Amino acid sequence: MTNFKLDGKVALITGGSQGLGLEFARALANAGASVAVTSRDKRKAQESAELIRKETGRDTLGVAVDVTDYEQIQAMVDQVIGTFGRLDILINNAGVNVRKPILDFDEASWDLVQTTNLKAPFLCTKAVVPHMIKQKFGRIINIASMLGQVALAERSAYCSSKGGLIQLTKVMALEWAEHNITANAICPGPFATEMNQVVINNPEANQFFLNHLPLKRWGKPGELNGLIVYLASELSNFMTGSSLVIDGGWTSE
Known part of the structure; x- marks a missing residue:
């Protein structure tokens, strides 16, 4: 089990101040990593970082960034490297749905x-990757969705963006394998997060989802933590370019 340990590693989680991103950051910190979490809101990022520090005792950093602005992204990466001296794990988690x-x-x-x-x-x-190439080590974990593999009405932009992210992950895996950098995607199904409250609070929509879930319930955010730590750890050294679905059985139908 020591192979699950992330002592000495540094992780950056975009959108890590709430929802699944916050759970991911907690999981990596509990496994021993120092973590940086981002949000557009500086206060929220810093409060989440402080929460994780108090819970886990690990070094943390909260960074305000618009992840669609490359100049801000470069400044974010510079801040993480300047604070921790390295960057080993990137979780691209920030996302929206319309x-x-x-x-x-x-x-x-x-x-x-x-x-x-x-x-x-x-x-x-x-x-991030130029820093990982220098280190000869890196873990890229893209948070896609089961809706990158199956369709749902009224989710045209979301489904296509997540399908594209799955394909992008495969290209990343091919291009950087020689540098000991792996890239994998996690494809969550319906999880009870802030983003999905509008569906959960609608009885008809909620029942539609439950009818498609063999486990007959929404996922709990913490139920992705084991996979996150695995993909970030040495145990996943031979896994790259994969898309892993955790969806309560939805895509099994």
């Missing part, structure tokens, strides 16, 4: 989803 029928989908909403869910991981990874 739910509309295709004919009602406006261009601005489409661009928001694509830029946040697909372009931002591309930009963040591009800024």
Whole structure:
């Protein structure tokens, strides 16, 4: 079990101040890593970082950044490297969802989803990987979705962005394997997070989801932690380019 330990490693989690991102940051810190979490809101990022520090005793950093702005991303990476001296694990978690029928989908909403869910991981990874190449070690974990593999009505932008992220992950795996950098995607199904409260609070929509889940419940955010730590650890040395679904059985139908 010592191979699960992340002592001496540094992890950066975008969108790590709430929801699944906060759970990921806690899990990595509990495994021994120093963690940096981001948010557009500086106060929220710093409060989440302090919460993790108090809970785990690990060194933490809260960074305000717009992950669609490359200059801000580069400044974020410089701050993490300047604080911790290295950067080993990148979790591209920040994301948004806009739910509309295709004919009602406006261009601005489409661009928001694509830029946040697909372009931002591309930009963040591009800024981080040169440091990983120098270290001859890196872990890239992209948070995609089961909706990158199966479709759902009124999720055109979200499904296409997450499908694109799965393919981008495979290209990353191919291009950086020689540098001992792995890239994998996690594809969560329905998890009870802030983003999904609008669905959970709608009885008809909630029942639709439960009807498609063989386990008959929403996932709990902490139920992704084991996979996150595995992919960040030495135990996953031979895994790259994979997309792993944790969805309560939805895609088994």
